[in-house]
Amino acid sequence: MVDEEPAAIRLRKLRERSGLSIQAVADKLGHDGRSTYASREDVKKAKGRFIKVEHALSYLPVFVGRGDPPITRDDVMALTGTETLPAVSAPDPMDDDDEGEPRQGYLVLREYDVAGAAGYGAFPNLSPGGEARIVGEWRVPRSMLPARYQGGTIAIVSVQGDSMVPELMPEERVMVDISQTFMGPEGIYLLVFDDSLLVKRLQRVGNGKLRLVSKNPDFEPLIVPASEVRIVGRIIGRWEWK
Template sequence: MEDYAFVPLYDAQCSAGAGAWNDHCRVLTNLSFTRYSLRKQGLTPEHLSAIRVDGDSMEPVLHSGDTVLIDHTRTTIEGEGIYVIRLDDHLYAKRLQRSFDGVEIISANKDYERITVPKERMVELEVIGRAVWAAGWL
């Protein structure tokens, strides 16, 4: 078992409250990863957690019910990527892209419009971490 690391999978009710992102969450189970696979990606188990995606805004990239692994050390927007964010006390898995005006929040599903968070409102956007792995049922 020493070759494996266990990462907590939190329940879907993580969006309530204004405290730490997981204040009102409970651990449903732990996901098992080989330490080698995490180390190969530059990840440390102590800085990881997982949550489930809810909704269709990130389809076809992420589907409702998919699980994403969050690297909590990556809270700065580094290029374009999928991040778990809190905005208006709700958690979202969205593609983020810096722009001259602030940050663009982008859904993969074209039925959803981009949202721009202007520079003066950036304090309202909390980056929980970058999504580094995803899995779901086919």
């Protein structure tokens, strides 16, 4: 549910929660004086329900991690009116001495270098022994994931590029269900199109075609034949290592 309060008020509450003054925020943003940032908390000057995405992105390093409870990325991006994928907090990565095999009640989740695999225009095989290099491993309790994702079909990859900003940031880790190599319900997928590995929202438009949608308004949607899209998996959430 979208908050009905003006964005200026919600921004002020977020700043107050962070414990920072208006001047401190302005300094961290590199503004000369406090007036530019102060105007964004002024309901007479900033009348909308949402703030600009570029403003929210600039606030991330200023606010995230501050306050009680600590301000999250989602708290900041909510000011833009966008909805974000659910996040799972990652445990510490496995040590080199670990065998890489799951203990009873646990899964091993592997992170793959899809940027390297995509450089060949290839459909990346996100499994041990595939062409995508494993760059990290985590042993996690099965209970961390919904039951339908406990079969060991989850791979972790990093988002490349800024076409899904602000929903997904460049280099942000996401979880991919590699068992979903087909077009199911509308959602965000890791896919190959025109020899490029992409993260896009997929929508059916009829006549055997799909719409590839970016969250970033600077990128126009593409309508392409479904036969030209190869789905690597469905993105089910963000993987946050804290």
